[in-house]
Amino acid sequence: MSDQEERYEDSQLYKIRHSAAHVMAQAVLEFYPEAKYTIGPPVENGFYYDFDLPQPIVLEDLEKIEKRMRQIIAGGHPFVKKVISGEEARQVFKDQPYKLELIEGLEKGGTDEYGNPLDEKPEISVYQSDAFTDLCRGPHVETTRQINPSAIKLMSIAGAYWRGDEHNKMLTRIYGTAWRTPDELKNYLKMIEEAKARDHRKLGKDLEIFIYDEEVGPGLPLWLPRGGVIIEELEKLAKEMEEKAGYLRVRTPHLAKEDLFLHSGHLPYYAESMYPPMELEGTKYYVKPMNCPMHHKIYGAKPRSYRDLPIRLAEYGTCYRYEKSGELFGLMRVRSMQMNDAHIYVTEDQFEQEFMGVIELYKKYFDLFGIEKYVMRFSLHNKEGLGKKYIDNERLWLKTEEMVRRAMTNGSVPFVEAANEAAFYGPKIDVQIWSAIGKEFTLATNQVDFAQPGRFDLKYMSREGVEETPLCIHRAPLSTHERMVGFLLEHYAGNFPAWLSPEQARVIPITDNQNGYAEGIVRQLREAGIRASSDVSSNRMNAKIRDAQLMKTPYMLVVGENEASAGQVSLRVRDGSRQDNIPLAEFVARAKDRIERRAPEL
């Protein structure tokens, strides 16, 4: 959004949604008078309101609430603002414990009614419309008439912790959406439907990329042959790029003794999301949740000189993390993953260049995949977390954060800063993306680590003959195979460029008289390095084309009597374009060109 555009918070739509939330709260309170109400802000595409309800609410209840909302809206009730004292507010909300807690926060200053930090002490105000009064700073529409009753819809019921803290009570959240006009609502609902068609979970099933099996376990995807091809291509790409950039490939085991993860410092921070240890002959072993400690061991295996640095150790390492059951999501959040991992050991002087080298690598990949919508997110520590969430060394935090900030600024790479989101061992730059259904994910990551090299006593001999500790950069530009394939499925809506397509060409004989010819073509294509198969089923040609099209095959080669007798093929491209009766060699040249260049076009 550009600066010229109106901020969402100032828009009429924001007021409509905020007001719709109040109307919904009124309706809910009419049905459940004992309910305690909490907060109800507008959000992207709509609004929600959180209640502490005396009984569970079910989907069918939403209909009656929605119906009542329309009645309230029809009443044309004005929204009236009143600024009151804390004492008066406590009187108004004397039976509303959550509101009393909010009032206390407002009086103390420092937080707004949603618990967000504020610079100055806010005034306390209430908005009243019809029979409903809420602690609220607004803004609202003037009267409920400005909410279009045909442009609102209650969407879902969800649980949400009071003030977003899992130690607090779980409240009932009702999500709604509201728009200016019924058409806008219709478009929004249509957009949601379209997003579902792009959902990698649906595409992954339809295109036979991966499956989950109940007996194997949640979060443990099985890659089908067609998914395996994509993974092989991604690995090939990464290895090519990393070889050019001076990375060295290493391989490390899937398990290690407890000592290693104690040493690295991961165990105290992440024990909960590691698979529990297995104990043999009195020794505990953990399945590795990350590769870095093993790479540190490789670095430390022999003395290093400043002349050796930077040392870049790369591995497509297989890791396992016990993500909580509710956190799993398709391929985007899994328990077994293979990471495009590498660790770069640098001197302080080399840091900026190497760090930006990784950012440059991101950009190359993003160009290749045509990724335009992403945000570089610079994650920082916060002071309160030192010694708990973060390594307790403020000086190094500030120093490395400044190094990253300077590098990004010097490199003219736009980024946003995110407080209190760093890794425990240092600041990082994450690339943030959104799934088809709007869920947020971290794709690539580039992290500074000033803690582990010291813990592992990693050294290099400086020019001055003094032992120094290197900095370590953890990076994963292609993320994990799981997340990358999930992302690419949605990014391309399954229409992979030729080089990534599991099946690049399908030969379609028109009658079974051409089956032999078709199979001969497949042999030649495979010989030329093109992934091809033939459809010798008893289907008619039209059905074969439809099948190939549904699998989003980039090239279809139709061969009938004409083609067979002339030694030619008729090319149908996935986009529907055609080139009839061309020599096979002409197609092979075209396909090979696209594949070798990893071209976006077919």
Place this chain on the structure above:
RNA sequence: GCCCUCAUAGCUCAGUCGGUAGAGCACAUUCUUGGUAAGAAUGGGGUCAUGGGUUCAAAUCCCAUUGAGGGCUCCA
């Protein structure tokens, strides 16, 4: 992990009031030998997620478990 919802054939989904199951696609066979997104007929295929309970009787009602979905929390 927490709140809510859901689970019927390989896939997508019907199944009313409780009376032991249906469709389309896919698959197999046969007919059809076709010109750029579904030719036709016939057939096989289900311990209704799993385990308990209520009932003369459970896909259907209740409980638990497992898995999935929408959120919350979390994500080295």
